[in-house]
Amino acid sequence: MRILSSDDLLRREAAWLRRVASWTRRYDQAFPDLDDGERAQVRMAVLYAWMRTRYSVGLQFVANYIAVVVTAAGVAAAAVGAGAVAALFTTDTGGSARAPWWLFPTAAGAALCLATLIAARNDVREIAALFLRLGLRGMAWRITHPQVAYWFVPATILATAATAAAATWLTVETASSAPAGHQLITAVTGLFGAVLGLQVGRWIHMVESLVSRRFQKPQRRRPLDAVLVELMAAMWACFRGRAQWWEPGNIKAVRARLALAVEAASDTTTVRRRMSITEVAVRRRARQEHAALAELIRRHDRAITQVRTAQEYDAITDSLRVGALALATGDLETLMEHSSAEPPASRGNRLMRRTGSSLILATFAMVIPLLPGVNSATGNGVRVLLLMTAVLALLQVGDSASGSIRSALERSLFTNSTS
Numbered sequence: 001m002r003i004l005s006s007d008d009l010l011r012r013e014a015a016w017l018r019r020v021a022s023w024t025r026r027y028d029q030a031f032p033d034l035d036d037g038e039r040a041q042v043r044m045a046v047l048y049a050w051m052r053t054r055y056s057v058g059l060q061f062v063a064n065y066i067a068v069v070v071t072a073a074g075v076a077a078a079a080v081g082a083g084a085v086a087a088l089f090t091t092d093t094g095g096s097a098r099a100p101w102w103l104f105p106t107a108a109g110a111a112l113c114l115a116t117l118i119a120a121r122n123d124v125r126e127i128a129a130l131f132l133r134l135g136l137r138g139m140a141w142r143i144t145h146p147q148v149a150y151w152f153v154p155a156t157i158l159a160t161a162a163t164a165a166a167a168t169w170l171t172v173e174t175a176s177s178a179p180a181g182h183q184l185i186t187a188v189t190g191l192f193g194a195v196l197g198l199q200v201g202r203w204i205h206m207v208e209s210l211v212s213r214r215f216q217k218p219q220r221r222r223p224l225d226a227v228l229v230e231l232m233a234a235m236w237a238c239f240r241g242r243a244q245w246w247e248p249g250n251i252k253a254v255r256a257r258l259a260l261a262v263e264a265a266s267d268t269t270t271v272r273r274r275m276s277i278t279e280v281a282v283r284r285r286a287r288q289e290h291a292a293l294a295e296l297i298r299r300h301d302r303a304i305t306q307v308r309t310a311q312e313y314d315a316i317t318d319s320l321r322v323g324a325l326a327l328a329t330g331d332l333e334t335l336m337e338h339s340s341a342e343p344p345a346s347r348g349n350r351l352m353r354r355t356g357s358s359l360i361l362a363t364f365a366m367v368i369p370l371l372p373g374v375n376s377a378t379g380n381g382v383r384v385l386l387l388m389t390a391v392l393a394l395l396q397v398g399d400s401a402s403g404s405i406r407s408a409l410e411r412s413l414f415t416n417s418t419s
Contacts, residue, residue, distance in 0.1 A: 012057040020050050027232055030239040030321060045328040046232055049225040055212045065152055067207035071200060072156075075116075079108035079193045086189045089384050090182055099178035099186070107171045107186045108193035113164030115197025120157065127154050185384060188391065213269065223271050226264035227293065228327045234258045234297075235320040238304070238313075245313040251304055258301040265294035292336065296323075361390035 024047050028039055055063070083105025090099070117124065131139060131154075142150045175186045234257035241250035271286040300316055307313045326335035365386035 009056075009058055016054075016057065020047065023233075023236075024050070027236050030236055031325065042325065042328040046228060049222070049228045052221040053225045053229055059212060063208045063211040064204075066211050067204045068152075068156060070207050071203045074203070075112060075196045075200060076109070078196055079112045080105045082192045083108045083189050086185050089387070090185060099182040100174060103171065103174045103178065103182070103186060104189045106167050107175070108189040110164060110167035110171045111190035111193035112197040113160050113167060115194040116160055116200045117157075117164060119198050119201050120160075123153065124157055127157055130154075188387075192391065221270055223268075224327060226267065227261060228324070230257065230261035230264045231297070231320065231327060232324045234261050234300075235317070235324045238317045238320055242310075242313065242317065245307065245310055251307075254304050255301055258297055258304070262294045262297045262301070265290055265297055296336070358390040358393045361386050361393065365390070 024043050027046060028034075028043060031039060031042060034042065083102075086104035086108075087101040090104075134142070171186070171190070175183050178186065234254060237254045237257045241247070241254060244250050268283075268286050268290050271290070272283060275282050275286075300320060303312075303316050307316065323335055326332065365383045369383050
């Protein structure tokens with residue numbers, strides 16, 4: 001099996017270079033007031049930044065395949081683990097009509113696969129369009145020329161769909177005859193699997209970035225190279241959509257490019273590589289400066305959603321043009337003169353603020369059933385109730401919905417334990 005042949009790699013690399021050169025020339029149209037020297041300076045700055053931030057085509061393929069496999073193994077293990085924990089909690093509940101132990105891992109896996117297909121719906125549509133475009137002869141040729149690049153993504157999608165169909169059928173058939181308390185726990189494990197599946201794309205992207213950075217070529221990017229590339233693309237999208245500034249599709253296209261620019265501005269990897277892990281104050285300062293730049297781009301994202309006139313749209317386009325030009329020429333004072341972002345909270349504080357209450361509830365769920373004087377049935381009911389509350393707190397469910405779910409779960413659990 002091969003990723004791509006040498007000729008394929010060369011053709012893709014050449015196509016990428018032509019595409020980059022074409023986009024760089026297009027960006028010139030958004031700077032009508034520049035003279036030839038300034039225009040050449042901007043063009044070369046964008047081109048060099050694009051070259052430094054890119055990865056080879058072969059590395060992109062390998063990183064994507066590794067990321068998909070690692071993410072699939074990780075989320076599958078997490079879903080099975082959640083189902084196993086739920087099966088342990090239901091050992092002493094439900095009487096003689098207990099549900100089989102494999103129901104809960106199957107429910108988590110079914111929800112995981114369904115949510116993954118929803119998150120990857122664009123890929124599914126592209127694969128379906130590819131099959132229709134190839135026809136029977138094209139598909140037969142690909143089957144007789146087995147390359148990873150040809151079958152990996154379609155095989156992954158088909159395997160996920162088949163697993164989702166089989167696991168969903170088993171879950172529905174088995175859960176319909178299970179006790180009410182077990183049905184509710186099955187729904188909770190399914191909700192956990194759905195949350196995992198909806199985040200699959202983000203985790204694949206994270207693993208892919210880690211693999212790509214690990215094997216990147218010696219030419220290292222500069223701290224703001226990726227910001228320059230993405231901000232220039234966002235400015236061009238805004239400039240190009242001037243004729244249809246009111247169209248929702250145009251606004252969404254600009255916001256998609258701005259979201260990539262915000263992500264690039266928030267990345268401090270290049271800066272952190274220059275420091276040791278003990279330089280806490282320097283790392284904090286770098287994070288604050290990048291957070292200020294990201295907040296400056298977010299303001300344009302918020303403003304583009306509220307435009308009511310063509311003049312407001314033009315003002316946003318001009319602001320993006322000034323920012324992109326300042327980045328291309330290295331004039332950071334002009335770029336940041338309107339930035340007043342609040343210092344961001346540390347990652348540890350944000351994580352603790354989001355997960356602290358859930359961790360406390362999960363700890364009590366493990367400890368309370370072990371206390372003296374708590375019988376087995378009541379202890380298991382309290383454990384499930386606390387874990388459900390921890391999941392609801394982690395998902396930030398509304399108070400009314402959270403109260404309804406907890407009251408229904410409490411009635412079903414403690415009614416079974418006292419009967």
